[in-house]
Amino acid sequence: MWSTIKLFLSLRPQARLEIAGLVGLMLLITATYVGQGLLIADLLARVFSSTELGELVVPLVVIGVLQLARGALIVVKDSWAQRVSARVKEAVREGLALKLMEIGPGQAQRMRTGDLQSTIVDSVELLDPLMGRFVPAVVASVLGACLAAVYVIAVDPVVGIVVLACALLAPLSKMVGDRWIKDRGDRWMISYRGLYAESLDAVQGMATLKAFNASARRGRELVDRGEAFCRDSIRLMMAWCASSSVGELMVPIGTAAAVGLGAWHAATGAVSIAGLFTILILTRETFRPMHDLEAAYHAAYSAIPASRAIADVLRLEPDVRDDATTAPQLRQNPPSLEFDDLRFCYPTRRAPALDGFSLVVAPGERVAIVGRSGAGKSTVVGLLMRYFDADAGSIRVGGHDTRTFPLADLRSLVGVVSQDTYLFHGTVRENLLLARPDATDDEIARAVTAAQAAEFISRLPQGFDTVVGERGLKLSGGERQRIAIARALLKDAPVLILDEPTSSIDAANEAEITRALGELTRGRTTIIIAHRLSTVRDADRIVVMEAGRIVESGRHVELVAREGVYAELVATQTGAPA
Incomplete structure (x- = not known):
């Protein structure tokens, strides 16, 4: 746990001083209790010694002042604690966002969306009692107990x-049961994240569940997961309570020992009556910080496993290292692409996705990569963009190894239009400016015109300022694809990847999209990945992949005449040889 807290504090170094300030406030609060206890003991001793009533006024006034001061200190401490925890949470959120951007899609896609979302959003919110209450209470309680003692x-x-x-x-x-609590806390966090992820899946796939009459079954599964989460929560709470009960026994044991020994020493004359009152009252004040620590410990019981889940993400090491500092100069625009004997296997699979893939794309050439599903076509794109690195072989852009480019510079050279166009929840303009935030209105207008998107955008309720909805669901598939093409035009990268850009487009929109793609590919080194072979007939060259390697290469007419793998694919799609 403490290594996790140290990790959080490293994200915001000034938080150490802020928490030290909280500890100071807590010690001042404890000092008011100790001072009050000393005054009360003195008052009781005076009462039993028949002191004049007038002599009790000053101590009573001081006790009242201490209580007012303590109330003010508690208000300051609580507000300060909120600010400290809020700032630490802000730093942790920033750290998580930077870490996700650092690891990239190659690693992030191996995690469940619900797990990531629960960690980034909900788990961070649980840090309030941990950072603002429990961490300073650990130090303040020990020092406060020593002060009273x-x-x-x-x-x-x-x-x-x-x-x-x-x-x-x-x-x-509590350290005795730490392993027991940790195991149950980890189990609680896994159960919580599983319930969150399954619930998110159900919401996102609601239409599919309804279409297959599976919503009731999925509902029962969620109920079962909810019950399992409830059981894990109860087990965790029982572990906390069992661990805490051992510590709680120390309070009555210590109090009984103080009363017994103090009374005995008072009876033998070793301690005065005033001393006995001091012992009895300050014994309670010695244990008070520990009661505060116990309350803070219970308040943070769900934050501790949540913090470990956050730390697991923050400690992830990216598979792709961004070690280059300056980009090499390209002598050609657009540049050539060279894939040399690439070999790559996904961590979750046994068979390699690429096994000796080699390809040279000349500057400005349009090369189509086709093949059956699973042949490794999209893996080529992921390696070019360095979402992950090849196990063996190399990729060169303009004669330079991609690993010699800083990632930002490498990716600035490549524009991508994929089959699953992702539009963010925002306006049409905001989605276009993702490619180039400083683009002018004239540049945007030229890009959407070339992408055959100007007409439908003009029909939208607010034009460019129309909100497209989550994942662009307020637009049709063809409209989303045209915005993606306009975005790629706006980026104006010298290398272009078209990853099955027309696979989800109907025949009515395909002609317009094809014209827009023709405009987009002009003057760029282009790789076209396609299942629909009718879209690649005009490519300068077609390469056919099978089992992670190229088995055929040539133009459409040549490949059909060979009656090989490509001819089989054409025959499968058209029902007759092309």
Whole structure:
């Protein structure tokens, strides 16, 4: 746990000073209790010694002042704690966002969306009681208990040492059950994230569940997961309570020892009546910080496993290292692409996705890569963009290895239009400016015109300022694809990847999209990945992939005449040889 907290504090170094300030406030609060206890003990001693009533006024006034000061200190402490935890959460969120951008889609896609979302959003929100309450309470409670015990030791060393030992043993006893609590806490977090992820899946796939009459079954599965989460929550709480009960025993043991020893020493004359009152009252004040620590511990019980889930993400090491600092100069525009004996296997699969893939694309050439599903076509794109690195072989852009480019510079050279166009929840303009934030209105207008998108955008309720909805669901598939093409035109990258750009487009829109793609590919080194072979007939060259390697290469007419794999694919799609 403490290594996790140290990791969070490293994200915001000034938080250490802020937490130290919280500890100082907590110690001042404890000091008001100790001072109040000393005054009350003195008052009781005076009452039993028949002191004049007038002599009690000043101590009573001071006690009232201490109570007012304590109330003000508590208000300041609570507001400060909120600010400290809010700033730490902000730093953790920023760290998580940067880490996700650092690991990239290659690693992020191996995680469930619901798991990531619950960690980034909900788990971070659970950090409030951990960082603003529990962490400072650990230090303040130990120092506060020692502060109160000093006065008891001054009156009766034996009683003081016994009381202090019991007070310090209370939090230390929790370490005995730490492994038990950790195991149950981890199980609770896994159960929580699983329920979150399954619920998110159900919401996102609601239409599919309804279409297959599976919503009731999925509902029952969610109920079962909810019940399992409830059981894990109860088990975790029982573990906390069992661990805490051992520490709680130290309080009555210490109190009983203080009363017994103090009374005995008072009876034998070793301690005065005033000293006995001091022992009795300050024993309670010695244990008070430990009660506060116990309350903070319980408040943070769900934050501790959540913090470990956050730390697991923050400690991820990216598979792709961005070690280059300056990009090499390209002598050609557009540049050539060279794939040399690439070999790559996904961590979740046994068979390699690429096994000796080699291809040279000349500057400005349009090369189509075709093949059956699973042949490794899209893997080529992922390696070019360095979403992951090849196990063997190399890729060169303009004669330079892609690993010699900083990732940002490499990806600035490549424009991508994919089959699953992702539009963010925002306006048409905001989605277009994702490619180039400084683009002018004239440049945007030229891009959408070339992408055959100007007409439908003009018909939208607010034109460019129309909100497209989550994933662009307020637009049709063809409209989303045209915005993607306009976005690629706006980026104006010298290398273009078209990853099955017309696979989800109907025949009515295909002609317009094809014209827009023709405009987009002009003057760019282009790789076209396609299942629909009718879209690649005009490519300068077609390469056919099978089992992660190229088995045929040539133009459409040549490949059909060979009656090989490509001819089989054409025959399968058309029902007759092309």
